[in-house]
Amino acid sequence: MKSPFALTALVALAASMQVSAQPLPKGTALKPPADAGAQPDVPVDLMKAVTKRLSADDFEGRAPSTGVEPKVLDYIVAQFKAAGLQPGNKGEWLQPVPTVEMTAGNFTPMTVTGGLSFKPGADYVAGSYRVTPKSQVKDSELVFVGYGIVAPELGWNDYAGVDMKGKTAVILVNDPDYATEGEQGLFKGRRMTYYGRWTYKFEEAARQGATAALIVHDTFPAAYGWNVVNSSWTGAQYSVQKANDGMDQTVANGWVQKSVAEAILKAAGKDLAGLTKAAQTKGFRAVPLGLKASFGFDNTIRRSTSNNVVGVLPGKTRPDEVVLYSAHWDHLGHCAPQGTKPNDDICNGAVDNADGVAALTAIAKMNAEAGPAARSQVFVALTLEESGLLGSEYYGANPIYPLDHTVGGVNMDALLPAGRAKSYTQTGGDKSELGDLYLKALAARGLTDVPEDHPERGGYYRSDHFSLAKRGVPMFNVERSGDLVDGGTAAGEKAAQDYTDNRYHAPADEYSDNWDWTGITQDVELFYDLGRTLADGTMWPNWRQGDEFRAIRDKACAAATKGCNTK
The missing domain is CATH 3.40.630.10 (Zn peptidases)
Known part of the structure; x- marks a missing residue:
């Protein structure tokens, strides 16, 4: 895919060159399929x-x-x-x-109670799947929801016991066991599952009724730097037209720099590293941060x-x-x-x-x-x-x-x-x-x-x-x-x-x-x-x-x- 954050299939192919089967003897010809005559x-x-x-x-x-x-x-x-x-x-x-093409502009700073203010582009990026001229998140309570995953087949629910209506989910990127070298673990270890994709996290936040969703960027688990996030959320964004104009989605989806998340959690009396470790354990429960966030932007719409x-x-x-x-x-x-x-x-x-x-x-x-x-x-x-x-x-x-x-x-x-x-x-x-x-x-x-x-x-x-x-x-x-x-x-x-x-x-x-x-x-x-x-x-x-x-x-x-x- 050549989506906003995709490393291309060809980049992946170039990387995969490092993995090789045992070399065949010189002059060996690969045989045709057994049914080649029928093909x-x-x-x-x-x-x-x-x-x-x-x-x-x-x-x-x-x-x-x-x-x-x-x-x-x-x-x-x-x-x-x-x-x-x-x-x-x-x-x-x-x-x-x-389809709908939406281009966001006129961003306000993201302000968080306690006097915190973060710049668009440098500190946060955002967009909306709602087809509306203005997107405004105002005084929305921040809730740290770990990896933002609901996986019934694994007995995992990061939203258990929390009502997200009117609130903003703060979400970690990738899966809980992404740092594992092999593929052991509920979420297949180092191999990313769909639950680790940024698209899933925004979809699940909307299903939970959240007003907004903010993913915490971290280069290693994201597999790309902040420059990729920033450039990908600049300019036109596309979505399939829906009869309800996407009004069942969050008001805004976005990303924040890791340093921004650390500052917000510190203001809430919390520690990002400690909460990240806790979120990697089955049974984790979402943590209300006692802070409110506000930010907004305009949308130019073309169908x-x-x-x-x-x-x-x-x-x-x-x-x-x-x-x-x-x-x-x-x-x-x-x-x-x-x-x-x-x-x-x-x-x-x-x-x-x-x-x-x-x-x-x-x-x-x-x-x-x-x-x-x-x-x-x-x-x-x-x-x-x-x-x-x-x-x-x-x-x-x-x-x-x-x-x-x-x-x-x-x-x-x-x-x-x-x-x-x-x-x-x-x-x-x-x-x-x-x-x-x-x-x-x-x-x-x-x-x-x-x-x-x-x-x-x-x-x-x-x-x-x-x-x-x-x-x-x-x-x-x-x-x-x-x-x-x-x-x-x-x-x-x-x-x-x-x-x-x-x-x-x-x-x-x-x-x-x-x-x-x-x-x-x-x-x-x-x-x-x-x-x-x-x-x-x-x-x-x-x-x-x-x-x-x-x-x-x-x-x-x-x-x-x-x-x-x-x-």
Whole structure:
């Protein structure tokens, strides 16, 4: 995901180069899958053509809700048709996604009883999900709520016994056991769970009826510095339009510097370090601070509509059961020139994510050539990923195909043009029973699975598959490792670092006829296999016991009359 605080998938890939499977003997060739004869050839020329066209200058970087969007959509629809898909939204190709852009300004200082005053930007940042011209928090009681987590399956409730109406939650970043080296502990140790994501903490504060929520920034558990927080909350913020204009959300969400939190707690006669330690223990109870906070800002509001593109291959025996494939079509549009082309202000987004849409189209064509699967296969080119996963968020909240009838799926985002790899990794770790299919598919190819590097960064929660996962649908998010067949980790790291340093979110992310497509082809072979196995099978995968999304899936399946209730 390229959300406000996301480290990019490619940055994560570059980091993961440090993890490698055992090197293969020189000259060893990785074997094709056992069923390679039954798998259609990957249409590499089609992927080249789609990537080249989508990243052409006249598509102006594919910014959503701009004058170029209709031309981009027409092209994707034409490619979906040519691949053999049918319109996937009740006879239509498009799913409109209504959005709101809000830009906050005219911030007041944040004042806290006892004479404390903190500057916007330097000390705190804030925004609102409520679509209103003014956001004002006035004399709101501050309550320290630890990590702000309610996890019934773990017997954990940081809000137990406290009424948050009219109050402001002061929340620690990440999970209670983030400092653990391994993955032991209720919250999977160093591996971040959804409960550790800043988005979850704001959502839970709203569910608790809080007026505002303030996360305490700390560089190590956050995995980024204050400069990232500050820059990310400057300028336009985007959300999906809701009928109630977000009035069920908090008045304001924000972050405060750790030093600010320390000063506030000291004024309350408390110690941040001591309360942090207490909050890491099961049974912690929220602590009212006896202080009140006030701050506010104005909002400039703009409403617009973009579109997801949806195609389908109907299933032949169980068409009401769905396997989902997704990739986002949007990018940044015009951006600041960089490097040796001072007049080039188009962020073409060839890797991010024109080649993902090309892979999506290729897999659609391969499945059409293979003939109908037992289950229906739905292909969605999503919009507004770069604005916070909004296209997938809207689909998840307004699914064309019921989520309790959606078996699982595969998401494709920023496939690096480089060589074939010896191994793959599951972002998020072994979260669901999809992992069993993944390991079998790797073994059939002579590939290995390697651990995700930097699991504390929560990479699983930063791309479009997450919008489905948090609603209970198991989704594959697997990536090629940097241990390449030709050149090993040195070659892989060089390719990823070049993209990260010189091309990511920059005008230099352009298509080249000199790209190495062998690794992307390997990705597509694997993605096709994973999706087709689900589409031809009877499996209804669930999340592993103890996963944060297990209860959501269980509840949906228990209420369903068919779909996942038939497993």
